Structure formats: C-alpha cells, structure tokens
Amino acid sequence: MLYATTRNLNDIQTAHKAIHQECASDGGLFVPFRMPKFSEKEILSFSERTYGQNVALILNHFFGCNLSGWDVEFAIGRTPMKLAAVQHRVIVAETWHNTQWKFDYVLQILSDRIRREEVGAKPTDWMKIAVRIATFFAVYGEMIRSGELEPGAVVDVAVTVGDFSVPIAAWYSREMGLPIGNIVCGCNANGGVWDLLHHGEMPTGDIAVHTCTPEADFAIPKDLERLIYGTLGTEETMRYLSCCRSGTIYSLTEDNLETLRSGILSAVISDSRVGTIIPSVYHTSKYIFGPYSALAYGSLMDYRAKTGESRTAMLLSERSPVCDREFVAKVMNTIIPDLSAKMNMI
Numbered sequence: 347m348l349y350a351t352t353r354n355l356n357d358i359q360t361a362h363k364a365i366h367q368e369c370a371s372d373g374g375l376f377v378p379f380r381m382p383k384f385s386e387k388e389i390l391s392f393s394e395r396t397y398g399q400n401v402a403l404i405l406n407h408f409f410g411c412n413l414s415g416w417d418v419e420f421a422i423g424r425t426p427m428k429l430a431a432v433q434h435r436v437i438v439a440e441t442w443h444n445t446q447w448k449f450d451y452v453l454q455i456l457s458d459r460i461r462r463e464e465v466g467a468k469p470t471d472w473m474k475i476a477v478r479i480a481t482f483f484a485v486y487g488e489m490i491r492s493g494e495l496e497p498g499a500v501v502d503v504a505v506t507v508g509d510f511s512v513p514i515a516a517w518y519s520r521e522m523g524l525p526i527g528n529i530v531c532g533c534n535a536n537g538g539v540w541d542l543l544h545h546g547e548m549p550t551g552d553i554a555v556h557t558c559t560p561e562a563d564f565a566i567p568k569d570l571e572r573l574i575y576g577t578l579g580t581e582e583t584m585r586y587l588s589c590c591r592s593g594t595i596y597s598l599t600e601d602n603l604e605t606l607r608s609g610i611l612s613a614v615i616s617d618s619r620v621g622t623i624i625p626s627v628y629h630t631s632k633y634i635f636g637p638y639s640a641l642a643y644g645s646l647m648d649y650r651a652k653t654g655e656s657r658t659a660m661l662l663s664e665r666s667p668v669c670d671r672e673f674v675a676k677v678m679n680t681i682i683p684d685l686s687a688k689m690n691m692i
Contacts, residue, residue: 347361347378347379347380347382347407347408347409347410348360348361348378348379348380349361349363349364349376349377349378349379349472350376350377350378350379351369351370351372351374351375351376351377352374352375352377352571352572352574352575352580352583353370353372353373353374353580353583353584353587354370354372354374354580355580357370357372357374358379359376361408361409361410363376364376364408364409364470364472364473365409365460365461365470365473366461366470367470368470368471369471375471375472375568375569375571375572375575376470376471376472377472377572377575377576378408381518381521381522382407382522383521383522383523384522384523384524385523386498386523388523389486389498389523389524389525390490390497390498392483392484392486392487392490393487393488393490393491393497394487395415395487396415396419396424397418397419397424397425397426397427397484397487397488398415398416398417398418398419398422398424398484399414399415399418400415400480400483400484400487401413401415401418401456401477401480401481401483401484402414402415402417402418402480403480403483404476404479404480404483404484405456405460405476405477405480408476408479409460409476411459411460413459413460417459418456418459421455421456421458421459422444422451422452422455422456423443423444425443426441426443426444426452427439427440427441427443427481427484427485427488428440428443429485429488429489429492429494430633431494432627432631432633432643433627433630433631434647434650434656435656435657435658435659436504436643436646436658436659436661437489437494437495437658437659437660437661438633438639438661438663439481439485439488439489439660439661439662439663440663440666441481441485441662441663441664442663442664442665442666447665447666447668447669448664448665448666448669449481449664449665450664452477452481453469453473453474453477454466454469456477457469457470457473457474457477460473471511471568471569474511475511475514475515475518475569475572476515478511478512478515478516479515479518479519479522481515481662482503482515482516482519482524482526482660482662483519483522483524485660485662486501486524486525486660489501489658489660494658495658498525499525499657499658500525500526500527500657501525501526501527501657501658501659501660502526502527502528502529502530502646502649502655502657502658502659502660503516503526503527503528503529503530503659503660503661503662504530504532504642504643504645504646504659504660504661504662505529505530505531505532505642505661505662506531506532506534506559506562506638506639506641506642507531507532507533507534507536507539507562507564507567507612508561508562508564508567509564509567509568509569510539510564510567510568510569510570510572510573511568511569512662512664513529513531513569513573513610514569514570514572514573514576516529516662517529517573517576517609517610518576520609521576526609527609527655527657528609528610528611528649528655529609529610529611530611530612530613530642530645530646530649530659531543531610531611531612531613531645532612532613532615532641532642532643532644532645532646533612533613533614533615533641533645534557534558534559534562534563534614534615534616534617534620534641535555535557535614535616535617536552536554536555536557536562536563536564536565537612537614538550538552538564538565538566538567539567539570539612540612540613540614542570542596542598542606543606543607543610543611543612544612546597546598546599546600546602546603547595547596547597547598548595548596548597549595549596550566550589550590550592550593550594550595550596551593551594552565552566553565557617558617558620558621558637558673559620559637559638559641561638561665562638562641566590571583571586571587573606573610574586574606577605577606577608578602578605578606582602611645611649612645613644613645613648613649615640615641615644615645615648619644620637620640620641620644620677621676621677622677623635623640623643623644624636624637624640624674624677624678625677625678625679627640627643628678628688634667634674634678634685634688634689635663635667635674636663636665636666636667636668636669636670636674637670637673637674638663638664638665638670639661639663639665639667642661642662642663643661646659646661667689668686668689671685671686
C-alpha cells in the first residue's frame with residue numbers, strides 16, 4: 347500500500363516509511379493513498395476466520411507484511427480479546443488479555459512482528475492506528491461468531507478520545523466498509539474535541555489538565571489532524587495547523603462542521619461521574635470497569651439519552667481495571683484484595 351500525508355496529497359510514500367517514520371519530511375502524518383474497501387460479503391466472511399487471521403488480513407493490506415493468523419496468535423496469544431455483555435446492549439471488547447493487562451502490549455508485539463529488524467522500537471503512530479483498525483474488524487467478526495450481533499448488523503462504537511488514535515481507527519474502519527453506525531467519543535475534562543464537534547470551534551492554546559484518566563489527557567489530540575484531513579481535505583488541514591501553531595481558536599463553517607462530525611459524537615465525563623459509573627455498573631451487571639472504559643460508557647449513555655438510539659454498541663476496552671486498581675477500589679469502597687477477588691485476578 348502507498349501512503350500520502352495529511353499535508354501533501356501528492357507526496358506519495360511507501361509502507362516502509364509509514365512503518366519506520368512517525369511523519370513525513372514535511373511534518374505531515376501518513377494516511378493511506380487509497381483506502382481498501384470491503385464488500386458486504388467480505389465483511390460477513392470475518393466471522394468465518396479466527397481473531398488472529400482477521401488481524402493478519404487487515405495488517406497485510408496496510409503493510410504487505412505476509413503475516414499469517416498463526417503469526418498473530420503466536421505473538422499475542424489465541425485469546426487476546428474477550429467479549430463481555432453489560433446492561434443496555436453494550437458489548438465490551440476486552441483487548442487487554444495479555445501479561446501486561448494493556449492493549450499497548452499488543453501494539454508493541456505486533457509492531458515487532460511487522461518491523462522484524464527493529465524489535466523493541468516504539469511503534470509509529472500509523473502502525474498503532476492500523477493495529478486498532480485490524481482489531482475493530484476482528485472484534486466485529488467475533489461478535490457475529492458469538493451470537494452477540496446478527497450478521498451484517500450495524501453497531502455503534504464507544505471509545506475514549508486520548509490522542510484520537512482510537513476514534514480515527516474506528517472512522518477508518520467505517521470508511522473501509524465495517525458497518526459501524528456512530529462513533530461515540532468519551533472526553534475527560536480535556537474537552538477540546540467536544541468543543542469542536544458541538545460548537546464548531548476549539549481553542550488550540552489550552553494546556554492539558556490532570557484527570558483520573560491521565561493517558562487521555564490531551565488538550566490537542568494529535569490524530570485529530572487525520573480526521574480533519576480525511577473529511578475536509580488538505581487546505582483545511584493546513585488552516586487547522588496554522589491555528590495550532592499560533593494558539594488561536596480553530597473554527598469551522600457550518601457546512602464543514604456537519605461534514606466533520608458526520609457519524610461522530612462526543613460527551614464530556616467528569617472524574618466524579620467516572621467514579622459513580624464504576625460501582626453502578628457493577629451493581630447492575632456485576633461487571634467492573636476501569637476508569638477509561640467508564641469514560642467511554644458514560645459517553646455512550648449520554649449519546650443514547652440524547653438520541654434515543656438503542657442498537658448494540660461495541661465498547662473498546664484497552665486497559666484492564668487491574669491497571670487502575672487503587673482508583674477502582676476507592677470508588678467501589680473496597681480494598682484491593684477484595685477487588686482482585688471480584689475480578690478473579692488474585
């Protein structure tokens with residue numbers, strides 16, 4: 347696959363560059379020159395392959411790395427993801443079933459598999475997005491295989507914003523044909539994305555504030571640039587970047603705002619509300635969220651309350667609650683050993 351950049355559509359780059367460099371020489375972020383598109387029949391076939399085979403198939407499209415399903419399973423295990431149903435037709439995709447209880451481990455290991463000559467090197471931003479795209483496709487296949495979703499059914503997706511790599515991965519997946527309805531973005535107190543999607547303007551000079559979800563503490567999410575490029579084009583991307591450099595407010599015309607936020611919604615969830623969601627969901631569903639998943643869940647509930655939508659939603663969980671056990675134990679008014687017993691992770 348060939349790649350362009352968010353700042354120059356005519357600057358064509360090889361997959362080797364996207365694998366080994368964070369950005370092009372002009373500072374632009376790598377984006378596929380021509381995004382692969384799957385037919386409805388091809389989408390249905392994802393339920394006929396294993397999780398590892400589906401991840402390999404998507405990554406081979408992006409990088410031509412000749413991975414097999416066995417390569418993926420050998421690297422990250424045969425069951426690196428599990429589905430858990432909670433209340434209100436929400437299916438949690440736990441992508442953290444590994445020795446570190448974090449999806450970051452999967453990103454690193456698969457990056458090592460793709461960049462065989464640079465084992466241990468930090469994955470590039472595009473590689474992390476590509477692995478997440480592969481994950482969305484593989485999770486969708488598993489949801490059909492498990493009976494949680496009817497073949498071909500549209501599913502909403504709930505994610506945390508962070509650096510915007512997860513929302514943009516969901517957006518690319520939808521562009522590639524995956525039947526994703528709305529992408530619901532959970533913002534913490536760093537609500538610049540919410541400002542942009544709801545009001546059509548975003549301050550670019552703000553400093554990130556600390557929250558209970560520090561890995562999502564971004565005042566200006568880096569990969570928002572990819573969404574602006576993908577929806578509004580290079581010229582608008584350059585205007586956005588100019589605002590970022592000067593620290594001024596980036597604002598959109600009404601038409602551009604409608605284009606940008608088509609199928610993307612957001613909500614801001616405070617730390618205190620995250621702290622109430624976790625025990626509430628446990629009380630009703632006997633399921634324990636970590637703070638990041640609670641952030642996405644709260645945003646999904648706000649979206650449903652506003653729109654009345656009730657179709658099945660996939661909540662992508664990239665971090666086990668065991669990683670944030672102190673916070674979770676505190677809001678559940680318990681001690682860590684008892685929390686560990688509840689999670690069966692003693």
